[in-house]
Amino acid sequence: MKHKNIAIVLLVLLLSIATKAQQITAPKQSKSILIRNATAHLGNGKIIENSAIGFKDGKLILVADATTIRLASGAYDTTIDASGKHVYPGFIAPNSTLGLVEIDAVKSSDDEDEIGLFNPHVRSIIAYNSESKVIETVRPNGVLIAQITPRGGRISGTSSIVQLDAWSWKDALLKENDGIHLDFPSSFKRSGSWFEPGTKEPNKDYKTQIEEINSFLSNAKAYNLDTAKERNLILEATKGLFDGTQTLFIHADEEKQIRDGIQVALSNGISKIVIVGGYDAYKTTDILQKNNIGVLLRRVHDMPLSDDQDVDLPFKMAKLLTDKGILVGLENSGSHERMNTRNLPFLAGTCAAYGLDKEIALQLITYNTAKILGIDNLCGTLEIGKDATLFISEGDALDMRTNKLTQAFIQGRGISLETHQSQLNTKFKQKYNQK
Structure with a gap:
């Protein structure tokens, strides 16, 4: 009863904060916008030192070097002078539970895990809370897109991809039911706990x-090939794996796990495969290359899993894989993963500090991830025709000291970068300044 009362108090507190700091979703872009004079990091490895970035009706219509073009007066309704600043495509957080859990201690706000072992029919998107207070805390660091992914079971369910400024899950959708997630069994069991590991x-x-x-x-596979059948919703939900419209995301870290998981998928006619986690993926580059399999690399701000490994190994993994021609993105699952989503750009920054070129490191959370998730036609780079999902930062967005957003846009809509945390900060600054 005591724990129940604490949970109720926490929920009431959250609702109170939400009422006082409710964000309003940005309206559809109605006026054309031009961003001039910023250093544009296109997300595909290229930089334009003095750029002109224009967008209208939510789409990019100009990405050019400002010194080589001449724009007619009044060509854009609004012009933003971003001299000395940097423009980036919106960062993408794959394998995320944003919007599925609000407070871990409040069971009624936790909807990430479903009962059952094989749940391909469970669609995470219908449980997604687009008004989560956690979501608004990740946008100020440039995270504007996420893959909402269920947890639990052997087959956890189906993920969907959303933009992070919407009234409802339907408004948020970029790609519905993009893939099915398989938590592949480990060949070893570890006893003990994180603070006192056992054998x-x-x-x-x-x-x-x-x-x-x-x-x-x-x-x-047999069910989906049969035309005359009694309907089975669970098996029917896997159809996309066999016709190539969905990706099988295999969550695996060990070398044996990864190799066995890929073999199981291939033997059942599944061709679109992505490894999630992939701690030992650098040992399996042969099979990854052969089958064109990308890796969403586990949180790199971590210690090695074995005592005899290089203490810097997690920081170097992205470079080890990239050097072998593997398509690599970064994911952030683990302890406090929703709150830590804001740190996604700094994971890429660490990869840059340990060997990757800075623009290639940027691709880990932009173009590469977009390509792995199958949304590179919409986002991931600053290119004409793609969604105007981007932001302006005062400095290097992969460095926590200089990642300071001044403006952000999702599909051309200028979104709020204010959070309930920043509002409280402003409130109490004013309170104590008055004394």
């Missing part, structure tokens, strides 16, 4: 668990 022992059920996955996928 690692072989998973005696590993072979049986793989057989279960194989059996499910085999039945699903």
Whole structure:
């Protein structure tokens, strides 16, 4: 009863904050905008030192060097002089539970995990809360797009991709049901806890668990090939895996996990595969290259998993994979993952500090991730015809000291960068300044 009362108090407090600091979703772009004189980081490895970025009706219509073009007077309704500043495409957070959980301790606000082992029919998007107070805290660091992903079970469910300024999940959608997520079993079991790790022992059920996955996928494939059948919603939900319209995201870290997971997928006729986590992916570049499989690399701000590994190994993984020609993006799942989503650009910054070229590191959270998720036709780079989802920063957006956004746009809409945290900061600054 005591814990229940605490949970109720927390929920009431959250609702109180939400009432006082409710954000209003930005209206559709009605006036054309030109951003001039900024250093534009296009997200594809290229930089324009003195750029002209124009957009209208939510789409980019101009991406050019301002010194090589001449614009007619009044060509744009609004002109923003961004001299000395930087323009970036919006950052993308894959494998995220943003909007699925508000307060971990309040069960009624936690909707990331469904009962059952094989849940391909569970659609995370219908549980997505576009008005989550956590979402507004990630936008000020440039994170404007996310892949909303369920957790739990062997097959967790289906993810969808959203932009992070919307009234409802329907308004937020960029790509619905983009992929199905498979949490591949580990070949080892670790005892103990994070603060006092125990020994690692072989998973005696590993072979049986793989057989279960194989059996499910085999039945699903057979079901979707059969035209005269009794309807099965669970198996029907896997159709996209076999016709190539959906991606199978295999969550795996160990080398054996990764190799076995890919083999299981390929043997069942699944060709669009992405590895999520991929701690040992640098040991499997042969099979990744051969099958054109990308990797959404686990949070790099972490310690090595084994005592005999280089302490800097997590920071270097992106470069190890990139140097082998693997398409790499960064994801941020783990402890406090929703709150830590704001740190996504700094993960890329760490990869740059440990060997990657800065513009290639930027691609880890822009173009590469967009390509892996199949939304590179909409976003990920600053190119004519794509969504005007971008932001202006006072400095290097991959450096926590200089990532200071002045303006951000989602599909051309100028969005608010204010949060309930910044409002409270302003409120109490004013309070104590009055004394």
